[in-house]
Amino acid sequence: MKSDGRRQGIMDFLMDAGTASVDDLASRFGVSKMTVHRDLDELEESGFLRKVRGGASIQPSGLFESDFRYRQKQxxxxxxxxxxxxxxxxxxxxxxxxxxxxxxxxxxxxxxxxxxxxxxxxxxxxxxxxxxxxxxxxxxxxxxxxxxxxxxxxxxxxxxxxxxxxxxxxxxxxxxxxxxxxxxxxxxxxxxxxxxxxxxxxxxxxxxxxxxxxxxxxxxxxxxxxxxxxxxxxxxxxxxxxxxxxxxxxxxxxxx
CATH class of the missing domain: 3.40.50.1360 (Rossmann fold)
Structure with a gap:
């Protein structure tokens, strides 16, 4: 899977789960943990998620507002x-x-x-x-x-x-x-x-x-x-x- 498709897949998964660990994402998409970290860095820089210890979250925080699609479901x-x-x-x-x-x-x-x-x-x-x-x-x-x-x-x-x-x-x-x-x-x-x-x-x-x-x-x-x-x-x-x-x-x- 190319990086753009994989990053979209990560976002789609987070829309349902809210949070995910690096280990889970690496296993799900068949890539290394380093690759997952790079994907998460890119998505965080674009404002779509926030990295947390050991993984990523799309749930809101004091500094982060979750994606519109996620908020629609809440x-x-x-x-x-x-x-x-x-x-x-x-x-x-x-x-x-x-x-x-x-x-x-x-x-x-x-x-x-x-x-x-x-x-x-x-x-x-x-x-x-x-x-x-x-x-x-x-x-x-x-x-x-x-x-x-x-x-x-x-x-x-x-x-x-x-x-x-x-x-x-x-x-x-x-x-x-x-x-x-x-x-x-x-x-x-x-x-x-x-x-x-x-x-x-x-x-x-x-x-x-x-x-x-x-x-x-x-x-x-x-x-x-x-x-x-x-x-x-x-x-x-x-x-x-x-x-x-x-x-x-x-x-x-x-x-x-």
Missing amino acids: AAEEKQRLAAAAVAMIEPGQTVIIDDGSTAGGIAGRLADLRPLTVISNNLAVIQELAGVGGITLIALGGQYSKKFHGFFGLLTEDMLKSLRADVAFLSSSAIHGASAFHQDQEVVQTKRTMMAVAARKYLLVDHGKFGRTALHFLTDLRAFDTVFTGRELEPQVREALDGAGVSLTVVGNKD
């Missing part, structure tokens, strides 16, 4: 409940921003009953899902494409956003610590902040596993959102801290 049922609750905040005829996050991105497939709508997004999955859909005016934000985040970022993205206005914006975040949202990537942070600045109402959608975590870059105080949606009751001390800070939190429970 807490999938909870994210669908959050998306269903979020669309109740939209009225036909409005202009809606959807960010790059896998949680906010789940809204796209639920917009048909609310047409006509204008949708602004830098999320390639959202753009592909809504392209050509009747009753949806789609504004696809350009910029530099990130394979890792499956979206567009940078100065072009931000300049385009600054020329627009929206009724409502739906955002996701990789970590919630205290009453603040954080993210590992500074370009992603800047794009999200610009989305918030051009929207009249702002909602954050985060699965319950994001609470109690932190990441490198401060995104915003949670009070900047009209409501923070999550899919499961939080630990009492976490909920008390949010309530004490004046954060509006909506828990979208499982009806079963």
Whole structure:
């Protein structure tokens, strides 16, 4: 197997497993451990994984945000409940921003009953899902494409956003610590902040596993959102801290 195919194979395996040891990867792909180390170095440099002692991981950390495809698989049922609750905040005829996050991105497939709508997004999955859909005016934000985040970022993205206005914006975040949202990537942070600045109402959608975590870059105080949606009751001390800070939190429970 050539190096490009093997590295893609490593990523495909990590999408399912989350972590893998060098020994396991060497055995799986029939190469030396030194070759695996070189592959992991290349993938880490490109931002697709992080090397850990004895192997590699695609799971997020304070400095690393996992690949979009991996994030799509995490807490999938909870994210669908959050998306269903979020669309109740939209009225036909409005202009809606959807960010790059896998949680906010789940809204796209639920917009048909609310047409006509204008949708602004830098999320390639959202753009592909809504392209050509009747009753949806789609504004696809350009910029530099990130394979890792499956979206567009940078100065072009931000300049385009600054020329627009929206009724409502739906955002996701990789970590919630205290009453603040954080993210590992500074370009992603800047794009999200610009989305918030051009929207009249702002909602954050985060699965319950994001609470109690932190990441490198401060995104915003949670009070900047009209409501923070999550899919499961939080630990009492976490909920008390949010309530004490004046954060509006909506828990979208499982009806079963």
